[in-house]
Amino acid sequence: MKLNSLAYWFIAFLSVIAPCHARADLVVVTGPKTGVPTLSKEEVINIYLGRYRRLPNGLPAEPLDMGEASETKKEFYWKLVEKTPAEINAYWARLVFSGQTRPPATVNSSDEVAARLMSRPGVLAYVEREKLDKRFVILYEFDR
Amino acid sequence: MALLVGGVSSYFISQSLREREQSQAIRSLSEALETVQSTASIAAFTNDKQLAGEVIQGLLRNSDILSVTIVVAGDTVLANGMRSSAKVFAPEFMDKPLSQPLASPFNKNETIGKIILQADWPTIEARVKQSTRDTLYLLLAEMIIVVLSVAAVMVFFVIRPIKKISDRLHQIEPGLGSSILVPEGHEKTEIGRLVGDINDLTGRLMMLLEEARAMQRQQQVAQRKYQNLFDCAVSGIFVADRDGHLDSFNQAFATLMWRSKPVNQENLSLFDAAWSRSDLIRSLLVLALEQETIGRIVADDFLLLDRRGEERWLSIAVTAPGDGTLQGTMTDVTARKREEMHARQLASLDALTGFANRQGLLEAIGQHAARGHAQTSFALVILNLDGFKQINESLGLPAGDEVLGIVAERIRQFIQPGDIPARSGGDEFVILFDGASPESAVDQRLNQFFSLLQQSHAMMTLEGTRVISLRASAGVAFYPKDGTNVHQLLRSAELALMSARTAGSHSYHFFEPSMLVAVEHRRRIEDDLKQAIGEGELYLGFQPIINLAAGKVIGAEALMRWAHPTRGMVSPDVFIPLAEEIGVIGELGLLVLENACRVVSQWRSVGHPLYVSVNVSALQIPNLLPPSVVLDALKRHGLPDDAIAIEITEGVLMGNVGAALEWMAELGAAGLRIYLDDFGTGYSSLSYLKRFPLNAVKIDKSFIRDLAEDSNDKALVNAIITMATSLTLDVIAEGVETEAHFKMLRDMGCHLGQGFLFSPAVKAELFADTVVDIEQRLALMNAAD
Numbered sequence: 026m027k028l029n030s031l032a033y034w035f036i037a038f039l040s041v042i043a044p045c046h047a048r049a050d051l052v053v054v055t056g057p058k059t060g061v062p063t064l065s066k067e068e069v070i071n072i073y074l075g076r077y078r079r080l081p082n083g084l085p086a087e088p089l090d091m092g093e094a095s096e097t098k099k100e101f102y103w104k105l106v107e108k109t110p111a112e113i114n115a116y117w118a119r120l121v122f123s124g125q126t127r128p129p130a131t132v133n134s135s136d137e138v139a140a141r142l143m144s145r146p147g148v149l150a151y152v153e154r155e156k157l158d159k160r161f162v163i164l165y166e167f168d169r
Numbered sequence: 170m171a172l173l174v175g176g177v178s179s180y181f182i183s184q185s186l187r188e189r190e191q192s193q194a195i196r197s198l199s200e201a202l203e204t205v206q207s208t209a210s211i212a213a214f215t216n217d218k219q220l221a222g223e224v225i226q227g228l229l230r231n232s233d234i235l236s237v238t239i240v241v242a243g244d245t246v247l248a249n250g251m252r253s254s255a256k257v258f259a260p261e262f263m264d265k266p267l268s269q270p271l272a273s274p275f276n277k278n279e280t281i282g283k284i285i286l287q288a289d290w291p292t293i294e295a296r297v298k299q300s301t302r303d304t305l306y307l308l309l310a311e312m313i314i315v316v317l318s319v320a321a322v323m324v325f326f327v328i329r330p331i332k333k334i335s336d337r338l339h340q341i342e343p344g345l346g347s348s349i350l351v352p353e354g355h356e357k358t359e360i361g362r363l364v365g366d367i368n369d370l371t372g373r374l375m376m377l378l379e380e381a382r383a384m385q386r387q388q389q390v391a392q393r394k395y396q397n398l399f400d401c402a403v404s405g406i407f408v409a410d411r412d413g414h415l416d417s418f419n420q421a422f423a424t425l426m427w428r429s430k431p432v433n434q435e436n437l438s439l440f441d442a443a444w445s446r447s448d449l450i451r452s453l454l455v456l457a458l459e460q461e462t463i464g465r466i467v468a469d470d471f472l473l474l475d476r477r478g479e480e481r482w483l484s485i486a487v488t489a490p491g492d493g494t495l496q497g498t499m500t501d502v503t504a505r506k507r508e509e510m511h512a513r514q515l516a517s518l519d520a521l522t523g524f525a526n527r528q529g530l531l532e533a534i535g536q537h538a539a540r541g542h543a544q545t546s547f548a549l550v551i552l553n554l555d556g557f558k559q560i561n562e563s564l565g566l567p568a569g570d571e572v573l574g575i576v577a578e579r580i581r582q583f584i585q586p587g588d589i590p591a592r593s594g595g596d597e598f599v600i601l602f603d604g605a606s607p608e609s610a611v612d613q614r615l616n617q618f619f620s621l622l623q624q625s626h627a628m629m630t631l632e633g634t635r636v637i638s639l640r641a642s643a644g645v646a647f648y649p650k651d652g653t654n655v656h657q658l659l660r661s662a663e664l665a666l667m668s669a670r671t672a673g674s675h676s677y678h679f680f681e682p683s684m685l686v687a688v689e690h691r692r693r694i695e696d697d698l699k700q701a702i703g704e705g706e707l708y709l710g711f712q713p714i715i716n717l718a719a720g721k722v723i724g725a726e727a728l729m730r731w732a733h734p735t736r737g738m739v740s741p742d743v744f745i746p747l748a749e750e751i752g753v754i755g756e757l758g759l760l761v762l763e764n765a766c767r768v769v770s771q772w773r774s775v776g777h778p779l780y781v782s783v784n785v786s787a788l789q790i791p792n793l794l795p796p797s798v799v800l801d802a803l804k805r806h807g808l809p810d811d812a813i814a815i816e817i818t819e820g821v822l823m824g825n826v827g828a829a830l831e832w833m834a835e836l837g838a839a840g841l842r843i844y845l846d847d848f849g850t851g852y853s854s855l856s857y858l859k860r861f862p863l864n865a866v867k868i869d870k871s872f873i874r875d876l877a878e879d880s881n882d883k884a885l886v887n888a889i890i891t892m893a894t895s896l897t898l899d900v901i902a903e904g905v906e907t908e909a910h911f912k913m914l915r916d917m918g919c920h921l922g923q924g925f926l927f928s929p930a931v932k933a934e935l936f937a938d939t940v941v942d943i944e945q946r947l948a949l950m951n952a953a954d
Binding site for chain 2: 116120
């Protein structure tokens with residue numbers, strides 16, 4: 026925990042001194058039982074932004090999102106569709122009132138991510154490569 | 170027209186409004202699509218029917234939109250909606266749907282669907298119509314307001330002021346030139362200026378009117394004046410047509426034409442009077458009409474014989490003013506005509522003799538010749554008295570007149586009926602012998618006349634009774650043989666007269682054609698003389714003058730010689746009178762003086778103390794050879810005053826005596842000697858010798874010639890020598906031709922002599938030898954005594 030908080034602070038520092046977010050190496054992962062080996066970037070976009078609600082194998086897709094203040098979330102959406110979290114929020118704001126489509130569920134820690142990923146198949150998340158668990162299946166890797 | 174323009178313009182306005190409204194509607198629909206596009210694309214992205222439906226509902230709130238459809242990939246209708254209030258759904262409006270493709274919100278290049286919008290065209294049409302109508306109404310209202318305002322402005326600022334001006338113009342009194350007032354408030358507008366212009370114009374018109382009135386008054390006055398002139402004129406005035414029918418005439422005209430005889434003013438003619446030559450009047454009228462274009466006045470005098478046979482001369486002056494009529498004046502010139510006739514009679518008469526004068530003679534001969542019978546012949550005699558000038562000069566002009574009277578009297582005694590005597594001037598008479606033929610008859614008659622004329626006549630003079638014998642010369646020419654007109658005849662007779670005079674006193678010659686040749690000859694000599702002076706054909710010869718007692722040459726007389734290139738030597742007796750006649754004598758005289766001076770100065774420069782005497786013609790004194798010129802010539806050649814002597818003839822002393830005396834006195838005072846030449850031949854009056862400052866007389870050679878044989882001549886010469894000596898005058902004998910002459914003269918005490926015995930005139934360069942020769946011969950002669 027102490028080490029984690031140290032790394033956190035280090036990353037925070039890095040993010041302050043560097044104008045670019047592209048420092049952390051993000052990957053999209055899922056649990057071992059999902060049964061999907063990999064996803065294209067378009068499939069990631071369609072799932073995360075509410076177009077598809079199922080994975081290619083027909084399993085309902087359950088993407089996870091990080092909390093509002095998360096640097097990771099910020100970096101993920103930038104890398105994915107070049108949008109800021111505020112823009113992503115505005116996007117969802119139009120959809121939520123229709124009641125048909127919901128934004129991804131939000132988790133606040135990596136532990137919770139791991140727990141959810143492991144809880145049932147079809148859950149997706151994006152994590153930093155350093156925090157990768159051996160049990161996770163990498164569905165998509167951003168270009169370095 | 171206004172309706173047509175309004176209709177057309179409103180049609181175009183409504184068309185343009187329609188188009189604008191339609192494009193506006195389409196633009197607003199496009200804008201509406203733009204605003205919903207991002208939401209619609211999100212809905213299409215997520216296939217969210219709910220969201221799409223919301224978007225459609227929002228769009229349908231725009232009344233222009235009839236229906237909206239959102240389609241996603243594969244033409245699947247995601248959602249659609251239609252206006253519920255749409256009542257008319259005309260299919261013709263369905264062909265213009267607005268379609269907008271929808272891009273993915275996360276990838277602009279990926280089209281994920283489209284939104285199709287159907288506009289509510291009937292609604293739009295209706296709205297456009299409404300809007301167009303509103304605009305047109307507005308425009309109409311605007312126009313009405315503008316028209317009304319313009320009308321109001323026109324009424325208040327133009328029409329009413331013009332109406333006012335017009336009213337005031339109507340009130341103006343046209344003849345008085347009053348001006349109109351400027352309408353209030355228009356002092357500085359165009360209206361005010363217009364009023365000013367109108368006032369100016371009326372002022373000018375008034376001025377013109379005034380001028381026209383003045384002119385009219387003037388014309389009236391002038392007409393009255395002319396009427397008075399016409400009525401009261403002393404001259405007759407008339408207007409007639411080209412045939413002489415009188416249109417109008419005044420009282421004076423009537424009186425001149427018809428005396429007191431009452432005349433009927435109607436149908437009178439210029440020819441209704443006893444004109445002696447009415448044909449001449451007719452030609453005068455024709456002449457006036459011919460000159461119509463230049464309007465010249467033609468006039469002439471005409472004789473009218475009235476009933477009592479009284480002659481009346483009327484002068485008629487006519488001009489044609491250009492309209493085919495004739496205007497004329499008529500004056501009574503009877504008195505003037507009579508005077509003229511009298512004067513003509515006087516003018517052709519010589520007062521002294523009562524004969525015709527030259528003018529009368531010409532007329533008489535003219536009439537005579539003009540009688541024109543083929544047989545007509547007459548002789549014209551020109552008679553000239555010999556020595557009449559001397560009679561006039563020695564006895565006075567009254568004596569001359571008396572002589573002329575005697576001649577006239579004798580002519581009158583002599584002539585026969587039909588002959589015409591005339592005095593043509595001076596001592597020249599002309600007698601026309603009528604029907605004179607043949608020549609022998611004339612010859613006989615003239616012989617009689619000459620002897621009649623020659624009869625001596627005793628004249629009472631201041632000095633006592635003097636008996637004179639009249640002598641004359643005459644020239645005769647015959648008509649038509651010697652001339653067919655007056656001038657030719659006179660000329661021929663004059664030539665004959667000249668010939669007679671040359672031949673000697675008291676004779677007459679008939680004209681001969683050769684006389685014309687002689688005249689021509691003389692004229693040619695004249696020409697030659699003029700040329701000779703220019704070309705130096707004239708030169709001086711010097712005839713030695715000898716001191717008879719001493720046997721020495723003391724001087725010479727300079728004599729002009731003319732060596733004519735074809736005629737040979739021409740005598741001075743011929744060319745000196747010619748030079749006098751043609752006016753070159755002055756030039757000749759100067760030539761002689763100059764040459765004489767030059768020769769004398771040459772002689773003197775080689776030791777011969779000789780002098781030269783030069784002959785001076787009467788014509789040269791005093792002006793052609795002024796003393797100053799003579800003295801100047803002497804001075805220029807460095808000669809003393811006694812180196813030149815002047816020889817004059819008696820003619821000099823008989824002319825202008827005062828001037829000659831002065832001339833001689835001036836030269837004499839300067840020391841020049843003056844000789845009287847040809848002494849004894851003329852009227853040699855001894856009083857000359859006393860009155861004039863002479864130094865010597867030259868005895869004429871005619872006295873010397875017969876000196877040895879004629880005792881009279883000897884006595885005369887002796888007397889002259891004695892008298893001259895007693896008057897302390899030198900004597901020079903001319904024409905010493907023989908030794909006898911020389912010895913007699915020397916023994917009579919004659920100092921000086923010249924003549925062929927000694928030498929003729931020789932050229933200057935031979936003179937020295939001649940002197941030597943003479944003196945040798947004289948020494949021999951003297952030694953022989």
